[in-house]
Amino acid sequence: MRTAYKCRLYPDPDQQAMLSRTFGCVRLVWNKALAERNRTWEAEGKQTTYGEASAALTRWKRTQDFAFLKEVPSVPLQQALRHQQAAFANFFSGRAERPRFKSRSGRQTAHFARSAFRLNNGELGLARIVSPLKFVWSFEGVDLASLEPSMVVVSRDPDGRWFVTFAADTADPDPEPAIGRSVGIDLGVKDFAVTSDGQRITGPRHLDRKARNLARYQRRMARCQKGSANRIKAKAKVARAHRKIRNARADFLHKTSTRIVRDNDLIAIEDLAVANMVKNRRLAKRISDAAWGEFRRMIEYKAERAGRTLAVVDRWYPSSKTCSHCGHLLDRLDLSTRAWRCPTCRTWHDRDINAAKNILAAGRVAAGQPPGEACGADVRRQGSSLPQSAMKQEPPRARAQGVPAH
Numbered sequence: 523m524r525t526a527y528k529c530r531l532y533p534d535p536d537q538q539a540m541l542s543r544t545f546g547c548v549r550l551v552w553n554k555a556l557a558e559r560n561r562t563w564e565a566e567g568k569q570t571t572y573g574e575a576s577a578a579l580t581r582w583k584r585t586q587d588f589a590f591l592k593e594v595p596s597v598p599l600q601q602a603l604r605h606q607q608a609a610f611a612n613f614f615s616g617r618a619e620r621p622r623f624k625s626r627s628g629r630q631t632a633h634f635a636r637s638a639f640r641l642n643n644g645e646l647g648l649a650r651i652v653s654p655l656k657f658v659w660s661f662e663g664v665d666l667a668s669l670e671p672s673m674v675v676v677s678r679d680p681d682g683r684w685f686v687t688f689a690a691d692t693a694d695p696d697p698e699p700a701i702g703r704s705v706g707i708d709l710g711v712k713d714f715a716v717t718s719d720g721q722r723i724t725g726p727r728h729l730d731r732k733a734r735n736l737a738r739y740q741r742r743m744a745r746c747q748k749g750s751a752n753r754i755k756a757k758a759k760v761a762r763a764h765r766k767i768r769n770a771r772a773d774f775l776h777k778t779s780t781r782i783v784r785d786n787d788l789i790a791i792e793d794l795a796v797a798n799m800v801k802n803r804r805l806a807k808r809i810s811d812a813a814w815g816e817f818r819r820m821i822e823y824k825a826e827r828a829g830r831t832l833a834v835v836d837r838w839y840p841s842s843k844t845c846s847h848c849g850h851l852l853d854r855l856d857l858s859t860r861a862w863r864c865p866t867c868r869t870w871h872d873r874d875i876n877a878a879k880n881i882l883a884a885g886r887v888a889a890g891q892p893p894g895e896a897c898g899a900d901v902r903r904q905g906s907s908l909p910q911s912a913m914k915q916e917p918p919r920a921r922a923q924g925v926p927a928h
Contacts, residue, residue: 597638697829706882790885833885
């Protein structure tokens, strides 16, 4: 299993100067290679290979204008070209957006492969840096002396903090013991999540709570002259405010996802199109602050490590409009309607809890289990583009990830 360990890094002034130059050269190589790729594509309609980009980097180093590229380690520059090649491969396959140019004001990174770093007795050394770098190891259960990382990533956040990440291949952890419980999760804006057992997880709305201070720092930065020392200080305060929001959000997501994975053998969630949903200007801020995509990512890798089963239900499945008691499907259900009564069985439903029960039923069927008490998984709809009955266990309805714990 591929595992990453991120630690705080405390470089001295000389090390900071060399790493800053490395960041600048990595950013220059990325932007120049990207400009060349775009120019070649527009002029000739041909894609640029990694070999061609690497050969171009060698030519740039021989010129007088870019001779300074020889002063920094060559491995991070080559890694930038490899990452750009992978980014374009993802773009052409439809898995990601088109790669963009990097800014000096954003997060800076440099990747060092095995030939460009050494880790001996807990001391980290990088190419072109004489003295070992000081960092704080905060993983008590992992022996740093026995760690054999295949990649070291040095990064600097916009607020000025330094980090080092060790990427290593580790043994798969033992699966957690079976709990005998399953849960369906319905994500929302009013409540961050509602589970099939009736639990409501309130969203902290970190951005709303910090919006006033953040706006004040942004106004101060806007009044400063561009390029001045005061603007640099004001910009650092804005970055620190964003960092506090980001850390608080990540802390909430980690605690929530860990609790859900620990307490359930089967987790069923919806396959939400978050990128399309944020196009709604009325809900974009709330959806972005909720970080549904990051929450699902955490659920996925934590469920895999714990040996839990994750079932992803199709986004077009009418979980809110379907009666979880008898399977009746409503023709229409407005977003403002938070509760409704089934016209067939007369069962009173809370909109979100009903949806979570149907998501759980569909997830159980996808995992090869009985749907349980909810009957909504057997609903049928008309139209070629709509999902079929979950009882048929067809791929468009839901898909299960992981292996059920026994």
